[in-house]
Amino acid sequence: MEKQETFELNNAPLLKEERFRAILEALPDTILIVSRQGVILDCIKSLPRDDILPAGIKAGSSLFVCFNQETNREIKAILAGSSRERDAMIKEFCLDPVRRLYVELRLIPIDSSQYMITLRNISLRRQAQDALKESESFYRTIFETTGAASVIFTLDTAIVDANRQFSQLSGYTNDELLQGMRLEEFFLPEDLTLIGEFGRRIKTQAGQEGSEYHEARFIDRQGQIKHCIVYASVVPGTDKGVASLVDITSRREYEEKIIYYSFYDSLTGLYNRRFFEEELKRLDTMRNYPLTMILGDVNGMKLHNDTFGHQAGDKLLIKMAETIKKGCREDEIVARVGGDEFAIILCNTGSREAEQFVKRLQSLIGAEEINGIQLSISFGWACKNKVADSLDEVYKQAENMMYKHKLYSYPNIRTDNLYSILEMLYDKFPGEKEQSEKVAGLAEMMGKAQGFTPQQLEDIRTVSLLHNIGKVTLSGIDLFKPESLDEIEWIELKRHPETGYRILSSNRKMGRLAEYILTHHENWDGSGYPGGLKGEEIPLPARIVRIADAYTAM
Known part of the structure; x- marks a missing residue:
């Protein structure tokens, strides 16, 4: 037997103790032997500069001087109960909350009266755990309170976490989302390639940083489509991705409205002047010659506005637009190019064909009426037959023809409308016609007595017949009821001279009589309306009509 082996056999207990001591020294623990009463019987190992044991601790000292009152109560309870429990017990205690000092206590029964206690300073570990919890809480707060709908998903787009905003956007609860739902289920098939591409990149770039964004259409639980910007990135060090969705549906709708109104008229729904001019340039090619422009100007627009108000005028324009559109093919450009002006572009259409087209259109328009007045419009047209022709010149030719037609036909139309x-x-107020004729007869007699000329007599008769034409706009007022008008009815009634003035002013032939209509309710003493004129300030014909009107009303 070798000398070394003989030595080890003879000194086995000593060697065993030394190895045991070496193992204990390597452990990061303070090791004590204590009695059931908490008296330290032996301090097997105490770490240098240990924050757990007070300085000078030794055998015979009380274990309880090491801890605070609350910790001591727990340790005493453990010691009292350890006689019934032979297994080692592990417990963590906070020694100093301010310094965040934590200890892990292991109590190992040796026999019925002695215990080995190991104390390990776990402050750094607990601080790291607390820091991790704080970090998780911090990022969870960001995840939940961000304005975006955010979701974490796996390689195959399975949702593993979602915030409240994503639940609101999708219409699903968080529990439903985490029961196997996939992010790709929420997008239109045409946009799925974007999500799929990103999923594939996660697989190839797992653990790497990277982000991107796309615009995609999101489908919620109700099947509604929402336009979203999807920001997606790989979670560094993992095989997961995070996506944040910003709902831009309102913005997209607003942008679409801007685009729509940049080409369409907001009132009639027809193309606007900008689109008309752009389309005219686009169609200005030889294969479209003759290229015809038709311009139209609504007749009686001012009269309609003055009589029935601008809302009624808008309805007239809408009706006119609908009728013109009805008379055109789908591929023909119809636009509203001004307040009451419309334009049509016809490709491969000569002047004679354009004339026939306008006749058919006028027939359609003439069959329509609004507020009891027949729709009417004056058209003009011109053709571009060759490249050298100027579009501006063609437009002017069409415009000149339109104004020429308006000049010759509109006076009759105005009178007809009047x-x-x-x-x-007369339909609205059945007694009005008889009353006006009585006023006309009496006023004519007074005019003759004043020595009026035949033209003046004709004028006084016309004014008498038309003096109450402004009452056509009155609504809900019974002028012939036995009781007096109330204050509101009276205020509305007093507006009719001004309305009548506006109606006659729009008619070239009758315009010179408009002033008499306006002043026919003025009184000699200045107590009349609407201007409070008095004496000679009131035109003579208006005074005569005022007297005749008052007399016939008695």
């Missing part, structure tokens, strides 16, 4: 309004007045 008498249409008068018929509407």
